[in-house]
Amino acid sequence: xxxxxxxxxxxxxxxxxxxxxxxxxxxxxxxxxxxxxxxxxxxxxxxxxxxxxxxxxxxxxxxxxxxxxxxxxxxxxxxxxxxxxxxxx
Amino acid sequence: xxxxxxxxxxxxxxxxxxxxxxxxxxxxxxxxxxxxxxxxxxxxxxxxxxxxxxxxxxxxxxxxxxxxxxxxxxxxxxxxxxxxxxxxxxxxxxxxxxxxxxxxxxxxxxxxxxxxxxxxxxxxxxxxxxxxxxxxxxxxxxxxxxxxxxxxxxxxxxxxxxxxxxxxxxxxxxxxxxxxxxxxxxxxxxxxxxxxxxxxxxxxxxxxxxxxxxxxxxxxxxxxxxxxxxxxxxxxxxxxxxxxxxxxxxxxxxxxxxxxxxxxxxxxxxxxxxxxxxxxxxxxxxxxxxxxxxxxxxxxxxxxxxxxxxxxxxxxxxxxxxxxxxxxxxxxxxxxxxxxxxxxxxxxxxxxxxxxxxxxx
Numbered sequence: 001x002x003x004x005x006x007x008x009x010x011x012x013x014x015x016x017x018x019x020x021x022x023x024x025x026x027x028x029x030x031x032x033x034x035x036x037x038x039x040x041x042x043x044x045x046x047x048x049x050x051x052x053x054x055x056x057x058x059x060x061x062x063x064x065x066x067x068x069x070x071x072x073x074x075x076x077x078x079x080x081x082x083x084x085x086x087x088x089x
Numbered sequence: 090x091x092x093x094x095x096x097x098x099x100x101x102x103x104x105x106x107x108x109x110x111x112x113x114x115x116x117x118x119x120x121x122x123x124x125x126x127x128x129x130x131x132x133x134x135x136x137x138x139x140x141x142x143x144x145x146x147x148x149x150x151x152x153x154x155x156x157x158x159x160x161x162x163x164x165x166x167x168x169x170x171x172x173x174x175x176x177x178x179x180x181x182x183x184x185x186x187x188x189x190x191x192x193x194x195x196x197x198x199x200x201x202x203x204x205x206x207x208x209x210x211x212x213x214x215x216x217x218x219x220x221x222x223x224x225x226x227x228x229x230x231x232x233x234x235x236x237x238x239x240x241x242x243x244x245x246x247x248x249x250x251x252x253x254x255x256x257x258x259x260x261x262x263x264x265x266x267x268x269x270x271x272x273x274x275x276x277x278x279x280x281x282x283x284x285x286x287x288x289x290x291x292x293x294x295x296x297x298x299x300x301x302x303x304x305x306x307x308x309x310x311x312x313x314x315x316x317x318x319x320x321x322x323x324x325x326x327x328x329x330x331x332x333x334x335x336x337x338x339x340x341x342x343x344x345x346x347x348x349x350x351x352x353x354x355x356x357x358x359x360x361x362x363x364x365x366x367x368x369x370x371x372x373x374x375x376x377x378x379x380x381x382x383x384x385x386x387x388x389x390x391x392x393x394x395x396x397x398x399x400x401x402x403x404x405x406x407x408x409x410x411x412x413x414x415x416x417x418x419x420x421x422x423x424x425x426x427x428x429x430x431x432x433x434x435x436x437x438x439x440x441x442x443x444x445x446x447x448x449x450x
Contacts, residue, residue, distance in 0.1 A: 013145070013161070042148075043142075046181045047180070052146055
């Protein structure tokens with residue numbers, strides 16, 4: 001199962017430990033994050049399920065290409081990183 | 090008189106206290122994070138702070154112990170946008186700009202940038218979008234004013250009837266409900282939008298009230314600092330009179346009204362309307378005591394050397410006594426008056442840019 005790690009900046013607001021999340025694309029993985037931890041999910045996705053404008057996601061060493069539908073694939077053992085974009089601070 | 094002021098800034102919530110020596114910064118909360126709205130609920134004593142985080146969205150926090158500890162609450166949020174809708178506007182809360190006690194225990198109204206009006210009946214534990222207002226056909230014509238999306242920024246809850254509401258939307262006009270938000274009427278005869286084509290300048294849904302406040306002793310008396318000047322209503326917003334005597338300008342964002350003297354109101358004027366800085370670089374407050382027939386310009390204690398402080402719509406407040414006022418600026422200045430603005434004292438601090446300022450118990 002993919003593993004999701006979160007920027008340490010989130011620790012200022014809530015516990016955000018790495019977690020396993022099911023799915024074979026970024027959309028599915030982040031939706032599972034929201035199911036497991038809705039409060040944490042609201043820091044990453046807005047109420048329509050869109051990736052927040054100034055949050056960025058990497059799968060392994062690849063920054064995702066599709067911010068709109070989050071279709072980038074995620075392999076079973078891959079790591080997904082949810083990070084702050086350098087914009088938006 | 091209130092001896093406490095909550096100041097929401099670009100970099101945290103500053104809790105100001107008045108001691109014998111004057112006003113000073115007490116505790117600071119959420120240091121480094123943008124605070125878009127604050128409320129000290131007079132009924133429950135709970136403090137609320139809305140954060141507009143640059144990366145992680147709008148959040149709501151509450152404190153039951155006067156700010157010693159804070160817990161996160163569910164923030165106001167829209168339901169899923171229906172598939173196939175022709176609504177061109179996003180169904181997302183950009184930020185909470187206003188938190189207002191609803192006049193009955195547990196009720197709080199939240200106005201948002203994004204155009205949603207939300208209600209909580211459980212002290213902010215949960216929020217429901219007011220669909221009757223959101224579903225008004227005129228809402229499709231609402232526009233951003235300063236922000237990309239429309240902002241619900243003012244709600245006047247009738248002091249004797251919590252069901253009677255007047256709401257101000259920038260840009261989307263003034264709205265009244267007499268049934269706690271179950272139905273709404275678009276009001277505002279007499280408001281004028283100079284920025285619209287000639288035939289649409291009186292269109293009620295095209296009006297840009299920057300801020301609407303009511304007089305506690307006479308809730309039919311409303312004051313509006315509008316994009317195109319100052320307006321007064323004597324019939325709870327049904328009709329408005331344009332006030333043309335304001336000095337040094339009629340443009341601004343903030344307005345405060347004396348709770349028991351409805352003819353007395355304060356404004357912080359600026360150069361209209363894309364420029365938005367104090368006229369001649371001098372920070373002044375203007376006050377009318379005669380319902381807008383004349384204005385006195387207050388300068389005592391305010392910087393008259395080059396000063397480019399702008400005061401946002403939620404950054405001027407008056408306490409229950411009607412004598413103590415405070416305002417905060419985009420350049421982080423706070424000024425407090427103990428005598429209706431005859432004399433102002435500057436807070437000995439340079440705060441981050443101020444979004445909102447409010448007296449609290």
